[in-house]
Amino acid sequence: MKIAKTFRLLVVLLILFTVGLLIYQYSTVPKEDVPLPDGLHPTVALKRDELVSLAADKGIQVVITADFRSYEEQNRLYEQGRSTAGNIVTNAKGGESYHNYGLAIDFALMTIDGQVVWDMEYDGNGNGTPDWDEVVSIAKDLGFSWGGDWRNFKDYPHFQMNFGLSISELQRGKRPPE
The missing domain is CATH 1.20.5 (Single alpha-helices involved in coiled-coils or other helix-helix interfaces)
Structure with missing residues (x-):
């Protein structure tokens, strides 16, 4: 026993x-000895342009408000609402966002009178479906994942393509093929 x-x-x-x-x-x-990206991944850039074009075909003007973001820019955004003025807009520090690896974009809509809005109910093309929903649908069809589907921190203007890579893998130097 x-x-x-x-x-x-x-x-x-x-x-x-x-x-x-x-x-x-x-x-x-x-970490693999791989340099950090300094711009948007070519596939993401191509799909971003397709998104804008396909939305325009439906009478929706999409404005890309952010894409690649350096670690320094990300850290400035992270400090917003914490140690600097403004509302908190991100929970990601530099190196913790897909924007830092050129794999994410943010968007807004442009109204008929030229205003940039983040109004998820706006129906500028008048077809009875919010333009926001139409843009999200187009983006998902193009292979983007949408921040509005996240469980915890909803990021409604955010699309990303992670190519199956986690932030941890990207931080260790893994990169998607070009």
């Missing part, structure tokens, strides 16, 4: 050691 308890304890300790070792190895995986 005492041998069985000792054996179980050793098995548990071995499992904990193995899990700890795996966590340590994963957290210390060296």
Whole structure:
């Protein structure tokens, strides 16, 4: 009986050691020596342009309000509403946003009278469906994922293409093919 308890304890300790070792190895995986992007990924840029064009075909003017963002720009946005004036607009610091890797865009709508709006009920083309919903549908058809589908922090003007890569993988130097 005492041998069985000792054996179980050793098995548990071995499992904990193995899990700890795996966590340590994963957290210390060296970054690949890959430069950070300095602009929008070519596929994302192409799909952004298609989005604007396809929306225009439906009588909707899409305005791209942000795309690639440097770590410094991201950190300035992160500080907004925290240590600088304004409302909080992001929970991501530099390196924690798909914008920092050229894989995300933000948008707004332009009204008939030329105002840029983030009005999700605006129906400028008068077809009975909010233009916002139409733009989201087009973007999803083009392969974007939408920040409005996120569970926690809803980011309604945000689209991204992550190419199956997590932020952690991007931070370690993995990049999508061009």
